[in-house]
Amino acid sequence: MKYPQGVKRNQVNTPRADKEINYGQRGMTLEKDLDKTNQFYLDTKRAIIHKKPTPVQIVNVDYPSRKKAKITEAYFKVPSTSDYNGLYKGRYIDFEAKETRNKTRFPFINIHAHQVEHMRACHNQGGIVFIIVKFTVHDEVYLYPFEHFVKHWDAYLGNGRKSITYADIKAESILLPIKYNPRYDYLAAVDEFYFE
Amino acid sequence: MKYPQGVKRNQVNTPRADKEINYGQRGMTLEKDLDKTNQFYLDTKRAIIHKKPTPVQIVNVDYPSRKKAKITEAYFKVPSTSDYNGLYKGRYIDFEAKETRNKTRFPFINIHAHQVEHMRACHNQGGIVFIIVKFTVHDEVYLYPFEHFVKHWDAYLGNGRKSITYADIKAESILLPIKYNPRYDYLAAVDEFYFE
Numbered sequence: 001m002k003y004p005q006g007v008k009r010n011q012v013n014t015p016r017a018d019k020e021i022n023y024g025q026r027g028m029t030l031e032k033d034l035d036k037t038n039q040f041y042l043d044t045k046r047a048i049i050h051k052k053p054t055p056v057q058i059v060n061v062d063y064p065s066r067k068k069a070k071i072t073e074a075y076f077k078v079p080s081t082s083d084y085n086g087l088y089k090g091r092y093i094d095f096e097a098k099e100t101r102n103k104t105r106f107p108f109i110n111i112h113a114h115q116v117e118h119m120r121a122c123h124n125q126g127g128i129v130f131i132i133v134k135f136t137v138h139d140e141v142y143l144y145p146f147e148h149f150v151k152h153w154d155a156y157l158g159n160g161r162k163s164i165t166y167a168d169i170k171a172e173s174i175l176l177p178i179k180y181n182p183r184y185d186y187l188a189a190v191d192e193f194y195f196e
Numbered sequence: 197m198k199y200p201q202g203v204k205r206n207q208v209n210t211p212r213a214d215k216e217i218n219y220g221q222r223g224m225t226l227e228k229d230l231d232k233t234n235q236f237y238l239d240t241k242r243a244i245i246h247k248k249p250t251p252v253q254i255v256n257v258d259y260p261s262r263k264k265a266k267i268t269e270a271y272f273k274v275p276s277t278s279d280y281n282g283l284y285k286g287r288y289i290d291f292e293a294k295e296t297r298n299k300t301r302f303p304f305i306n307i308h309a310h311q312v313e314h315m316r317a318c319h320n321q322g323g324i325v326f327i328i329v330k331f332t333v334h335d336e337v338y339l340y341p342f343e344h345f346v347k348h349w350d351a352y353l354g355n356g357r358k359s360i361t362y363a364d365i366k367a368e369s370i371l372l373p374i375k376y377n378p379r380y381d382y383l384a385a386v387d388e389f390y391f392e
Contacts, residue, residue, distance in 0.1 A: 042317075045317070045320075045321075047321075048314070048317050048318055048321060048323075050276070050277050052248050052249060053248060053249040053250065053251040053252065053273075054249065054252070054254070055249040056249065056250070056252050056254075056267065056270070058250070058252075068271060068272070069271070069272060070269065070270075070271060071252065071267065071269070071270040071271065071272070072268060072269065073266065073267070073268065074252070074266075074267040074270055075264060075265070075266060075267065076264070076265060076267070077249075080246070081246050085281065085282075086281075086288075087288040087290075087318055087321050087322070087323050088321075089321075089322075090288070090321065090322030090323075091286075091288070092282075092283040092286070092287070092288040094283075118244070121238075121241070121244050122244055122283055124241075125241075125243075125244060125283050125284075125285075125286065126283070126285075126286030127244075127283050127286075
């Protein structure tokens, strides 16, 4: 079928506005994809890794009769550890998951200093520690070993450079292939980096 | 100094009513005592062990202008793991803390089946797993290795006996001395049971 105008055909094939909305939706799903991945690991007895609950300061709770307790006032607290931890091959695993819409840099803005110090302490005591970084625009997810991340962080504490370049992360990380299940098989990358 | 009546002397030395109130207050503080103990371990770089946040299902959040987000409707969720985990001497540590006012038995009523299955999975994968049990009336705190606990639990699944006797726990656990700081040095018991 021949289209009367090339412009129209382009409109049909690449609805840019929708596509940008989709990027946003994909960005929202890193946590869900990791939840599914961790459930797969649990089900197959490969590892026991959970996301910690969001820390909340509970101020008021109602106890309506015959109904379950209802929290009516609470506030989000700053987490003092990373979000994920658990056990794999007898080793303690600890990681944080972060995503950015930035194409060329991973800004430190969403990482709290005490989370990094928590990860440093775990690393020093023999834990396997890393950050899972998603560049949503590239649709790429990396396992970034803490060993490499912390060099940039410590430089930042000295020189104030508030990000790591995409190129550095690409060079120092393991790209996680996107699969159906597990969605991001990050333990394969852990095997590669920490066990081989 | 000679007391006119033996009874009076007893009254002075053992104010029973107050003592029972104190028992109750002490019973409330197991979690706080463990928080302080864990903070001591963190500060002295001996271990990195945290209580997980209480899992909450957030239903509604208000964002008042210029103020921080306020959660206005949320519900408690049943935890799917144990409350405490972390890293000690390169090993994964996982435990639950429970207290009972029962003098002669530790009832299973407050332990969820999926928490036990979580602990079993951690134990099977090489983690150090235990329950810290407080008998508030005896003012005694025990480190009860999962290895022993699970025999009673599995018997319960078979015979329906819904508790472990105080005598069994006393025989199969390590009593934790109460100190000023750390309040309950449970890692000394971990050393004794798992590292010696």
